[in-house]
Amino acid sequence: MNIHETGYPLMAMAPNVITPATLGLDQDAPLEALMQAGASHLWLHASPIQTLVTQADRRILVEGRGCRVTDAQGHTYLDALSGQWLVNVGHGRAEIAEAMARQAKALAYGNASRAATLPAIQLAAVLAHLTPGDLSTVFFSSGGSEAVESALKIARQYHALRGEPERYKVIARRGSYHGATYGAMSASGSRSGVDSYFGPLLSGTLSVSAPYCYRCDYRKTYPECDVYCVDAIEDLLRYESPNTVAAVIAEPVSAACGIVVPPAEYLPRLREICDRHGVLLILDEVITGFGRTGKMFASEHWDVVPDIMTLAKGLSSGYAPIAATVCRQPIADIFGGANGKAIGHLLTFGGQPVACAAALANLDILQRENLVRNAEQQGAYLLSRLHDLASRHPSVGDVRGLGLLCALELVTDRRTQQPFPVDGPEIHYLLEKLAELGVLTRAEGNLYLAPPLCIERHEIDELTGIVDTALSHFEEAHSYL
Known part of the structure; x- marks a missing residue:
């Protein structure tokens, strides 16, 4: 009997083996085929069935490096939420x-x-x-x-x-x-x-x-x-x-x-x-x-x-x-x-x-890499930039944060503190505009900003600059100005 170097006996390949390749879903598959397979078979958490093909803010991510992720269409984004508040050391850590x-x-x-x-x-x-x-x-x-x-x-x-x-x-x-x-x-x-x-x-x-x-x-x-x-x-x-x-x-x-x-x-x-x-x-x-x-x-x-x-x-x-x-x-x-x-x-x-x-x-x-200290320093800088940004945007009712865990609370009126509907079209508009400009994050009445702890100052400048621009579009579209 032939033996693998692992010590296991060689087995004959079973017929009709189902693999991604046999389903036409290998890494070179057309994007449309991958999206449709995902819509048909993958149930994304906290999402309706077929979300991948029915909602514009869903995408297939294929690569990440540091504070950035890339989707299957080749678009690269600043990951302003660390995935889901968790990629603290950043993406693509080979070690x-x-x-x-x-x-x-x-x-x-x-x-x-x-x-x-x-x-x-x-x-x-x-x-x-x-x-x-x-x-x-x-x-x-x-x-x-x-x-x-x-x-x-x-x-x-x-x-x-x-x-x-x-x-x-x-x-x-x-x-x-x-x-x-x-x-x-x-x-x-x-x-x-x-x-x-x-x-x-x-x-x-x-x-x-x-x-x-x-x-x-x-x-x-x-x-x-x-x-x-x-x-x-x-x-x-x-x-x-x-x-x-x-x-x-x-x-x-x-x-x-x-x-x-x-x-x-x-x-x-x-x-x-x-x-x-x-x-x-x-x-x-x-x-x-x-x-x-x-x-x-x-x-x-x-x-x-x-x-x-x-x-x-x-x-x-x-x-x-x-x-x-x-x-x-x-x-x-x-x-x-x-x-x-x-x-x-x-x-x-x-x-x-x-x-x-x-x-x-x-x-x-x-x-x-002393990333806890970096979170303290860069977080203080991020918060200061957000306070400066808020002074120019009537849609921002409050700025809160500690370290690299920050949020802008969005309101229809600062005086009354009237919030936006959590899942309303206004919030979807803002998220789509941010993605169009190169930032992925989450908003539910609050716009969350919690990038990886390895973020550098120039990336915070880039992030807050995009948020500034997106809020200007948002306010113009919703009659703030």
Whole structure:
């Protein structure tokens, strides 16, 4: 019997093998054929069927380098959203691909509950040292939704093992987004488009208003308000009875709300409130982690250590699907010891070694090239350029940001702060104009600008120049001028 160099026996090629080439979909296939195949067979997330051929803002991306991506038609764009808030080290990093290939050749998979792999151990140790305080025990999963789902289950089981099974409620902030799995979706504070399809959501998921000073639900003004929005969390805790609440979950900077940066007192007081009532604090750093805000983790801006931190996106910069739920030592200790109870939770791809190898290579780049510092410096410059730009554009009601996580809030009238419809034709017009000028991003009433952390000053000048031009077209088309 003939043997491959890998040690596997040679097999005869099976007849009628289906491959992209046999379907006429190899890399040299006509664009029209690829678009139609995608429309017929690929269901893009959060999109209608056949979106590729029915909506102008969908495209096939084929290459990326640094802060730029290229589509199948040869058009190149500045990626102003880092893919989906995650390509922190930039596109086209060969060293990450090479690290993944080496690991896949050595070992592509190990049983997540019965055996450890070297990359998973290494990555867990690196994260334990990078994360603040005594966050030290890492549970791996595949994406941000799973990381949050894991955090919620850990919190529930933690209280049950301590003899408080009645602690099952979770408090979030309105407008927040923590994921699309059922528990994470239920614990989010975004109800639009959810209740009509998936309600009723999980019981015991509550929400209060976010620290959204531009549109304060309490009709108050900072600092005279004394940050009432955080006291409202304690009011809700007392109303619900603190011994029924398992956790409060919050993004340090809420992307879903429109890059809402909280007042300086907010997170430290939230930490105190949770401690006072024996409630776990979960900080969702899926978007804000790994340098995005100019610190390795956004919570470090306020010197707050959560009980549980959820991580994803920038953990691998999108080169592989991986996420992590990191717990403080006292939380993990409940599951250990001679009488330790196994966590009632497992995921097939948790700690997948190729994904861990990608994350390790990504974190090495992030630290070696000092991209966190670059995010701080370039983010400050970006924010200053956006403030200057806003002074010339009546469609900009507010400018917000921290590091390379920024947004312009768009309004029909600055005086009334009247917003545009989230999915209205005005927003689509602006996005199409930006793409025409060479920028890809996202807008839903807020125009988001969160480029890769490797961006340079001249690219920020290019980006803000295009935004300036696009807003001028937008305002002229919608009778601002």
